[in-house]
Amino acid sequence: MRLxxxxxxxxxxxxxxxAPEQGWLLEAVRRxxxxxxxxxxxxxxxxxIRLAGPHPITAEAAVKVGLPPGSAWVVSDSxxxxxxxxxxxxRRFGGFAHLPQPVVADDASEVVIVHTPRQVSPDExxxxxxxxxxxxxxxxxxxxxxxxxxxxxxxxxxxxxPSLRWLLPLALGPMRQDPGLHGYRFxxxxxxxxxxAAVAAIEFAQGVGGVATDRDRFRVSDPEDPALYR
Numbered sequence: 001m002r003l004x005x006x007x008x009x010x011x012x013x014x015x016x017x018x019a020p021e022q023g024w025l026l027e028a029v030r031r032x033x034x035x036x037x038x039x040x041x042x043x044x045x046x047x048x049i050r051l052a053g054p055h056p057i058t059a060e061a062a063v064k065v066g067l068p069p070g071s072a073w074v075v076s077d078s079x080x081x082x083x084x085x086x087x088x089x090x091r092r093f094g095g096f097a098h099l100p101q102p103v104v105a106d107d108a109s110e111v112v113i114v115h116t117p118r119q120v121s122p123d124e125x126x127x128x129x130x131x132x133x134x135x136x137x138x139x140x141x142x143x144x145x146x147x148x149x150x151x152x153x154x155x156x157x158x159x160x161x162p163s164l165r166w167l168l169p170l171a172l173g174p175m176r177q178d179p180g181l182h183g184y185r186f187x188x189x190x191x192x193x194x195x196x197a198a199v200a201a202i203e204f205a206q207g208v209g210g211v212a213t214d215r216d217r218f219r220v221s222d223p224e225d226p227a228l229y230r
Contacts, residue, residue, distance in 0.1 A: 005065045008055075009100060012075045012086045016095035019054045019071040028092055031219045032085050033170035042073065046170060050076040051085070068096050080104045080167050081217075088216030091227040104167075106215055109153075109187040111194050111228060112201035115169070116210035117178045119158065128204055129154065151193025152200055155185040169217035184210075198223035 022038070029036040029043050029051065036045040042052035053073030062069040073089070075082040078101045090097035122134050125145060132145040132154065140161050145154040157164045164183045168176045175181065186201035188194055202223055205212040214220050214228055 005061065008065050008067070008072065008074060008098075010078075012078055012082045012100065013067075013072045013098040014086045014089045014093075014095050015057055015067050015070045015072045015098060016054075016090075016093050017068075017070045020093055025073075025089075028089060028218075029085070031171065032088060032217060034173050035170075045085070046081055049082065052076065067098055070095070072098075081170065084216045084218075088214070088218045088227065091216065091230045092218075107185070107187065110155075110185050110215055111188055111197040112186045112212050112214060112220060113169075114184045114186065114201050114205045114208075114210045114212050115172055115175060116182050116184070116205075116208050117175055118180050118208075119182050120184070120208055124208075125154075125156070128207055129200060150196070151188050152197045153187050154200075155187070157183040157185065169211075169213050171213050171217055171219045172211050175211060194228060195223055198225075198228055 026036065026038060026043055029045055033045040036043055039050065042050050044050050051073050054071035055074065057067055057069050057072050059069050075086060083099055083101070083103055086099065087097045089095065125134070126132070129145060131147045131150055132152065133147060135144045135146065137143045142155055142157045142161050145156065159179065159181060164181065184204065186197045188197045198220070202212050202221060204210070212220050214225070216227070218227065220228065
């Protein structure tokens, strides 16, 4: 089915300079939603949302809609999950994220977020993250682990923190429904702590049975994942 310029302008899309193999694209989408599946003309994820493509963007069409030429995959609806998916795919495949709707504001200093099905006690946190110490609790019950000698900082969220329950990553799968869910946001206080924060977060997730996702809500298991540095 031909993709109209009007539809392309109003829906999130990822434009890639070269179309990846379908298997590679599906594998990437499954890091965003493990239940993603191939359907006619694309990939289905979330609650029946579709990522349809590839649609060729010729040089003429690119000028008309204000996008780079290449191959486009268009999401069937607009919202935060669609924004994160498009943005994450663009990072992974070196493409362009077309985001016509206002983008959900994230903390730019956060590198990897780890969700766990249980609360990790301060003593265990200290043992697993040596050198970091907990500060006083915030009004919402969260607290920070920091160190003057480390670029890493960790925000620890409990079940009562609104940000923990707001639009939980699809990558968590059944863990999204766990009543004891906790979140640990590993970030960098400067621009040079991305890799240390990613290493610490992924090791922490593996040690406590958690799930680590990047800022676009894609599962990450390797601190060398290029998407963390784009």
